[in-house]
Ligand SMILES: NC(=O)c1ccc[n+]([C@@H]2O[C@H](COP(=O)([O-])OP(=O)(O)OC[C@H]3O[C@@H](n4cnc5c(N)ncnc54)[C@H](O)[C@@H]3O)[C@@H](O)[C@H]2O)c1
Ligand SMILES: [Zn+2]
């Protein structure tokens with residue numbers, strides 16, 4: 543392993559002086575403050591680590607939450623970002639699945655593969671991992687990133703694959719599939735409602751079609767996203783800002799409601815909508831990150847044989863999803879609307895932060911260095 547050499551810092555300002563051991567990164571400096579600046583290039587700190595040179599990364603809705611200060615675990619000085627693809631630059635002595643030069647998908651979830659939760663396939667609760675990248679440790683909106691437990695937290699990219707499309711496998715596709723479609727137990731012939739047509743709701747829409755539901759009704763307040771959803775396979779759409787979503791869905795389902803309601807927004811109104819439109823025997827699958835408590839209407843639901851599920855994405859389905867992308871059963875590239883160079887990341891945040899106006903879904907940042 544390389545000796546631990548840190549780059550020089552300016553004694554007065556504390557700023558890192560650019561050297562061969564520095565890189566550029568997007569750094570969080572408290573709510574509303576971020577900058578593209580020099581940071582020490584990451585080094586191996588455990589034999590299970592890998593250093594990955596970022597090729598492509600993206601911005602997640604969760605990063606916008608971080609930037610607003612909604613995720614207090616993220617502290618001043620943190621490099622954020624938890625999605626991307628890259629090339630292995632260096633591996634620790636005990637990494638056996640990867641070597642320098644390999645192209646990899648970086649999972650948003652870090653997992654040791656050995657602890658009690660990992661053995662159950664619940665990587666999100668790994669005792670030495672979980673969602674730490676761009677949260678508790680430095681993340682992927684940088685030229686290089688250190689990935690702990692590399693053997694289990696990275697996935698090899700097959701030769702000739704469209705790497706840009708595979709950035710969608712770091713987080714949003716497994717999230718829509720695991721938390722929405724699998725937990726919601728979508729079955730052939732089902733009527734499925736997906737509340738929220740953001741990248742995660744659209745990922746649920748793409749992967750729900752593996753199970754040939756009869757109808758997929760998309761609900762959002764943004765007509766552009768609803769139009770996109772129609773081209774991705776939604777059979778019906780409801781704009782809940784301009785029409786009464788409950789009445790509309792009840793009339794679309796002969797007053798019965800839907801078999802599966804997937805919540806992909808993360809606010810009380812949308813979870814309550816799921817409770818209103820669920821048919822007897824139905825599944826409400828929550829995906830959204832909720833910051834406020836939501837009323838559970840057991841007075842209506844107690845007799846309706848409803849299942850409600852919650853989940854932090856585990857990314858255990860990444861290899862399966864990769865096969866479906868390779869076989870062209872789903873085309874995640876459709877989710878990419880904008881391209882920037884990695885050093886234009888601040889501009890990319892402005893575009894992604896004004897998603898409705900900019901008609902943005904996922905933005906791709908490419909590291910040209
Ligand atoms: N459970 C997990 O592991 C996990 C992982 C990743 C993301 N998430 C969460 O999933 C959710 C969706 O993520 P995203 O990136 O698609 O977010 P996003 O903000 O891009 O999309 C949310 C969509 O909801 C729509 N919306 C807002 N208010 C609405 C309302 N009242 N009625 C109907 N639609 C409404 C918006 O127009 C937007 O299209 C977020 O809460 C995110 O934090 C959860
Ligand atoms: Zn994310």
Ligand SMILES: [Zn+2]
Pocket residue numbers: 653654655656657658659660667668669670671
């Ligand atoms: Zn573990």
